[in-house]
Structures are given as C-alpha cells and as structure tokens.
Amino acid sequence: MEDSKIHEVILTTMTYGGEAMGRLQDGRAVFIPFGLPGERVRVRLTDEKKNFARGEIVEILEASPDRIEAKCKHFGECGGCHYQNLSYEKQLSAKTDVLIDQLKRIGKIENPPVRPMVASPNPWNYRNHVQFSLDRDGKLGFQKSNSNRVIPITECYMPEATINEFWSQLEFEPETEIERVSLRAGVDDDLLIVLESESPEPPELEIEAGISIAHVYEENTVVVAGNDHIVIRVLDRDFKVSAASFFQVNTAMAEKMVQHLLACLPVSQSTTLLDVYCGVGLFSAFFAPKCGRVIGIESSESSCEDFAVNLDEFDNVELYEGLAEEVLPGLAGRIDNPPYVLLDPPRAGLDKQVIDGIFNLNPRMIAYVSCDPSTLARDAARLVNAGYKLKEVTPFDLFPQTYHIESISLFEK
Numbered sequence: 116m117e118d119s120k121i122h123e124v125i126l127t128t129m130t131y132g133g134e135a136m137g138r139l140q141d142g143r144a145v146f147i148p149f150g151l152p153g154e155r156v157r158v159r160l161t162d163e164k165k166n167f168a169r170g171e172i173v174e175i176l177e178a179s180p181d182r183i184e185a186k187c188k189h190f191g192e193c194g195g196c197h198y199q200n201l202s203y204e205k206q207l208s209a210k211t212d213v214l215i216d217q218l219k220r221i222g223k224i225e226n227p228p229v230r231p232m233v234a235s236p237n238p239w240n241y242r243n244h245v246q247f248s249l250d251r252d253g254k255l256g257f258q259k260s261n262s263n264r265v266i267p268i269t270e271c272y273m274p275e276a277t278i279n280e281f282w283s284q285l286e287f288e289p290e291t292e293i294e295r296v297s298l299r300a301g302v303d304d305d306l307l308i309v310l311e312s313e314s315p316e317p318p319e320l321e322i323e324a325g326i327s328i329a330h331v332y333e334e335n336t337v338v339v340a341g342n343d344h345i346v347i348r349v350l351d352r353d354f355k356v357s358a359a360s361f362f363q364v365n366t367a368m369a370e371k372m373v374q375h376l377l378a379c380l381p382v383s384q385s386t387t388l389l390d391v392y393c394g395v396g397l398f399s400a401f402f403a404p405k406c407g408r409v410i411g412i413e414s415s416e417s418s419c420e421d422f423a424v425n426l427d428e429f430d431n432v433e434l435y436e437g438l439a440e441e442v443l444p445g446l447a448g449r450i451d452n453p454p455y456v457l458l459d460p461p462r463a464g465l466d467k468q469v470i471d472g473i474f475n476l477n478p479r480m481i482a483y484v485s486c487d488p489s490t491l492a493r494d495a496a497r498l499v500n501a502g503y504k505l506k507e508v509t510p511f512d513l514f515p516q517t518y519h520i521e522s523i524s525l526f527e528k
Contacts (some may be wrong), residue, residue: 120160121173126150129209131217131488133197133518134169143167149191149200151179181205186239189268194260196273196516203238207231207512210520214488214510222492224499229508233375236367238515243347244364245274245282246297253287255296273516275300281326293318301345302353309358310339329358336417344421349373352400355424359417360395365513372511372523373401376482379525380455382406387454389446389476391439391469395421398457403429410450411435412442443472453479453528464490470497481526486513488520498526 124137124145135150144167147158155177158170175182185191185199198206211232218227235241247255248265256267274282277300285308287293297309307327310318317330317339327341336343336358344357350370356362363369376398382388386406390399393411395418403409403426411426411434413419419436426432435442439460456478458465464487473481481503485491495505503526513521 122158122160122170123176124156124158124170126152126154126156128152129213131213131518131520139168145170147172148197151182151201153177153179154182187270187272189266189270192259193257193266193268195257195271197518199516203234203515206238206515207234210512210518211510213518214508214520214522217488217492218495218508220492221489222496222499224492224495224505227508228505229510232510232512233368233371235365235512235515239272240275240279241367241515242273242278242364243275243301243366244297244299244362245271245278246295247282248295249287249291249293251289253289253291255282255285274298277304277306281306287318291318292316297358299345299356299358301356302348305345307342307345307358331358334359349397350401354395354397354400355421356395357417357421360415360421361418362395363397363513368511368513368521369397372484372521373398375509375511375523376457377401377405379523380457380480380482382455385452387450387452389450389454389456389478390459391443391456391473392459392461393422393434394418394459396425398459399432400426402457403432407431409433410446410454412437412439414438440466440468440472443469444475446472447475450476453477455479456481457484458482459484460490462487462490465494465497467497470494470501474501477528479528483524483526485522485524486519488522491522491524495524495526503528 126135126137128136130136134146134148137145139145146169156172157174159173160168160170162169182200190196190199215229218224248258250256250265250267254267256265258265278298292312292314293310295311299307309329311331315332328339329343330337330339344355346353347356382405384407387408388402388406390411393399393413399409399411409432422434506525506527508522508524510522
C-alpha cells in the first residue's frame with residue numbers, strides 16, 4: 116500500500132512558498148520542499164487533494180547543476196530556511212521569477228515591470244530579531260512547518276553576530292511556561308530578550324548584566340531587567356523599538372528600502388504624505404523633513420508609542436492610532452491636495468475598505484511595500500482596475516536563504 120505513495124517526478128518550476136512543482140502521471144501538480152527545477156526525483160506523497168498533492172523527496176535521481184551543499188546541518192529539518200541548497204545568485208533570480216509569476220497569474224498584469232532584485236549585503240547573519248520556540252526539555256529550537264513539533268538546534272546562520280554569540284547560552288527549565296523566546300539586537304551590541312507566555316508570573320532567569328529582559332503576556336509588557344525596548348540605527352538615525360513593536364529584521368536592507376523610497380517619491384514642502392501601517396515611524400522619519408505634512412496611521416499601541424518618541428522633533432507630523440479601514444474615511448476632506456500614499460501592510464495585504472478609503476483621497480502616487488507577492492498581486496489588480504498604472508516593482512531580498520519576498524511597487528494615477 117505504501118508503494119502507491121511513491122512516484123517519480125521531474126520538477127519544473129519554483130513556486131511561492133519554497134517548493135518546486137512537478138506533475139504526477141495523472142496530471143496533478145505536486146509540490147516538493149527542498150527540490151529544484153530540472154531535478155528528477157522519487158517522492159512520497161504526504162497530502163493528496165483532488166487537483167494537487169504535496170510530497171517529500173525520497174531520492175534524488177538526477178540533481179540540478181545548481182544544487183549546492185547546505186551550510187547548516189539543520190537545513191531541511193527545522194523549516195526556518197528553504198534555499199540553502201541554492202547559490203545566493205540563483206536564489207535572487209528564482210525569487211524574482213516567482214514575483215513575476217504571481218503578478219501575471221494572480222494580478223493578470225502582462226509584462227509586469229519588475230526590476231532586478233536588490234541583494235542583501237549579508238546573505239548570512241543578517242537578522243536583528245530571531246524568535247525561538249522551546250521544546251519540552253527547555254531547549255531552544257524552531258517549530259517545524261505545519262507541525263507543533265519543535266526541532267532543537269545547535270547552530271543557526273541567520274542571526275546577527277551579537278545574537279548568535281549569545282542564544283546558545285540560554286537554558287530554561289523543562290516544561291517551562293515560556294512559549295517563545297525572542298532576541299533583538301540593537302546599537303552598541305545591546306540585546307533585548309523577550310519572553311512570551313500566557314502566565315502573568317515573570318519567569319526566573321539568571322542573566323549577565325547589561326542585557327534587557329521583557330516578559331510579554333496578553334498584550335502586557337513587564338520589564339524584568341534593563342529596558343523594555345531596543346534602539347536600532349538606520350542611516351545614522353536611531354529608532355526606539357519596544358518589545359511588542361514590529362521592525363524590519365534586516366537593518367541593512369531597511370536602509371536600502373528607505374533610500375529607494377526617497378529617490379522614487381518626488382515629494383516637496385507642499386506634499387502631504389500618508390504613511391499607512393506606519394509602525395514605529397521608519398519611513399515617516401525620513402520623509403518628515405522633506406514634506407509639508409506627514410500623517411501616520413497605525414493600530415499597534417506599542418508601535419504608536421514608539422512613533423511618538425521617534426518623531427517627536429517634527430511639528431508637521433500627525434499620528435492616528437487605529438485600524439486603517441476605520442481611520443481613512445475620516446481623512447476625506449481634511450487633506451487639501453491629492454496626497455502621496457505609502458503603504459506597508461501586513462502579510463494579508465489591503466482590506467477592501469482600505470483600498471476604498473485610499474481611492475476617496477485620490478492620491479497622485481502610491482508606494483506599496485509588500486512582504487507577500489500573492490496579496491500584492493491581488494491588490495495591484497484592484498489598483499490597476501481603478502485607474503492606476505503599475506510603474507515599477509523593485510524586489511528587496513530582506514530574507515536570504517528563505518522563500519520570503521519583500522518588494523516596493525509604485526503606482527501612478
């Protein structure tokens with residue numbers, strides 16, 4: 116019976132999600148993690164649907180000439196990386212092809228104007244923020260994809276050096292109530308440890324001096340030691356980032372994205388810039404000196420508090436705390452000239468009410484920062500159908516060794 120699950124497949128295409136696609140003999144698409152286009156493989160089906168299936172490699176019969184040895188011994192098991200078996204140059208072209216495919220297939224955009232992907236200066240040790248899960252023995256690891264199983268690890272090549280030199284020293288009691296442990300690195304090698312649990316009781320932890328610890332439970336943050344935030348420096352500007360606030364995990368690439376936006380949006384002192392999903396103010400802080408008025412919208416209380424600190428020096432900046440779909444309608448009639456709109460939504464993309472709220476403001480240009488090409492493609496189709504032209508899409512490799520794709524798209528009226 117088990118043999119009926121084994122199939123020989125030729126893999127043809129990289130798909131969004133880090134899997135390579137091939138076809139079974141019955142014509143169904145089959146998606147295989149850690150496979151590469153051009154490979155002939157024997158696979159075991161792990162999940163079967165009417166129109167497609169998923170599987171895992173049992174044996175590589177013919178390897179791709181692009182296949183290389185993975186750097187990390189946990190690759191293929193922990194689930195944190197997807198492309199360590201591919202050279203960095205090939206990763207960039209594979210992700211660019213995936214982005215183009217999503218815009219064509221989902222967005223129905225012919226010949227999408229996608230520029231070459233901006234490479235990360237560091238394909239390794241680039242993350243300023245890493246989140247670990249704990250196994251039952253209190254060992255740090257990563258939760259395996261589509262599973263509750265935590266894979267304990269002894270090495271990882273994703274965190275910045277400050278985090279990497281420290282995380283392996285952390286030890287926790289077995290069966291601890293701590294669910295996740297996040298480490299964030301800031302300026303001057305500062306470290307912030309964020310312990311997440313459902314219990315209000317702060318965990319006991321002996322730690323060396325100079326390291327901050329925060330305990331987060333039910334949207335509450337309690338300082339155990341040091342500060343409740345880290346300071347991250349982008350283009351010589353410092354940003355306060357609290358334990359519960361979002362910030363881009365690749366600082367070097369965050370700088371490149373800021374520089375790209377400054378070069379692409381022709382703002383002036385007569386410009387109103389609407390920064391929707393503004394977070395702690397990364398983009399607003401660099402546009403505030405160049406615009407007449409900057410309006411930020413953010414739903415996270417923690418990020419709003421950080422935004423207020425990070426942009427305190429500017430008198431031309433306003434901040435609205437709330438959901439974008441609720442705040443935007445109230446801005447209609449309160450902005451004199453058609454604004455420029457900068458969007459940096461979460462992975463789910465734009466709510467239809469958000470898009471309607473933006474259209475009511477009649478922006479002359481929209482810059483869309485996306486971390487998911489499938490929702491970008493869906494939203495791009497809506498913007499194009501409403502009379503905006505997709506001028507260009509520039510992908511940025513914020514997440515080397517993984518399938519994740521960040522991009523900035525420019526739409527003009």
